[in-house]
Amino acid sequence: AQTVTQSQPEMSVQEAETVTLSCTYDTSESDYYLFWYKQPPSRQMILVIRQEAYKQQNATENRFSVNFQKAAKSFSLKISDSQLGDAAMYFCAYRSATDSWGKLQFGAGTQVVVTP
Template identity: 90%
Template sequence: AQTVTQSQPEMSVQEAETVTLSCTYDTSESDYYLFWYKQPPSRQMILVIRQEAYKQQNATENRFSVNFQKAAKSFSLKISDSQLGDAAMYFCAYRSFQTSGSRLTFGEGTQLTVNP
């Protein structure tokens, strides 16, 4: 079974600074998807960014980018120019590519605080 680990329960960053959230995962599969979800106090799950394992290029979405290291099974999220609205719980998640309708497996989450 796949597992996802986020070793940083809490992180903080100053507004306009850059922060990196860590995620590692364990799998025996070669094809899969990785995601970062944001969960603000409303508890809505909001997709931030996704990465297909077969793509070598790191995904980027505006101020959000990932550092995907397939051999190391590492998938970190970098938030540049942090804004107060970025404060939330961030979850890393894994999904198998091989089985349609496969489950998402989430990490424990990292609570991000943005200081003004």
């Protein structure tokens, strides 16, 4: 079974600065999908960014970008120009491309604190 590891329980960043969240995963598969989700205190899970493993180009969404290192099984998230609204729990998730059920495996999460 695949495992997803987020080794940073909490990260603090000042407004307008950059923070990087780490995520590593363990898999023997070559085709899969990786996700970063944001969960604010409202509990609503919000998709931040998605990466297909067969794509070498790193995904970006506005101020959010990933550093996908397939050989190292690493999928870090960079938040640039941090805003107060970025404060939330961030989860890294893995989905096997061969899993017809589409189950997601989540990491433990990283709490992002944004200070003025």
